[in-house]
Amino acid sequence: MSRIKSSQKSGRRRVVFALESPDASEVILMGDFNQWNPKRHPMKKDPNGVWKKTTMLFPGRYEYRFLVDNRWENDSKNKQSCFNRFGTKNNFIVVPSTQAICL
Numbered sequence: 001m002s003r004i005k006s007s008q009k010s011g012r013r014r015v016v017f018a019l020e021s022p023d024a025s026e027v028i029l030m031g032d033f034n035q036w037n038p039k040r041h042p043m044k045k046d047p048n049g050v051w052k053k054t055t056m057l058f059p060g061r062y063e064y065r066f067l068v069d070n071r072w073e074n075d076s077k078n079k080q081s082c083f084n085r086f087g088t089k090n091n092f093i094v095v096p097s098t099q100a101i102c103l
Contacts, residue, residue, distance in 0.1 A: 018050055
């Protein structure tokens with residue numbers, strides 16, 4: 001699941017994508033924010049087997065998936081999904097234009 005933090009200077013928000021997959025040898029974050037390019041956002045595995053990638057995104061709606069050892073995988077911790085043109089599903093996130101306030 002992704003976490004979003006504010007970056008006031010550029011209007012972009014820091015978004016951290018994470019996927020627990022301790023047995024994977026490679027995980028790539030792909031989405032419409034990087035034109036689904038496998039070279040743009042390779043992820044790094046932490047000692048607990050969680051793969052992470054931090055991106056800076058402008059406010060808006062973004063679809064994404066993970067490429068895990070050359071197989072598509074969805075974000076099981078993000079229930080927001082939509083059908084793509086291939087008849088499968090992508091996850092999506094909405095990056096807010098203002099920082100969220102928790103009460």
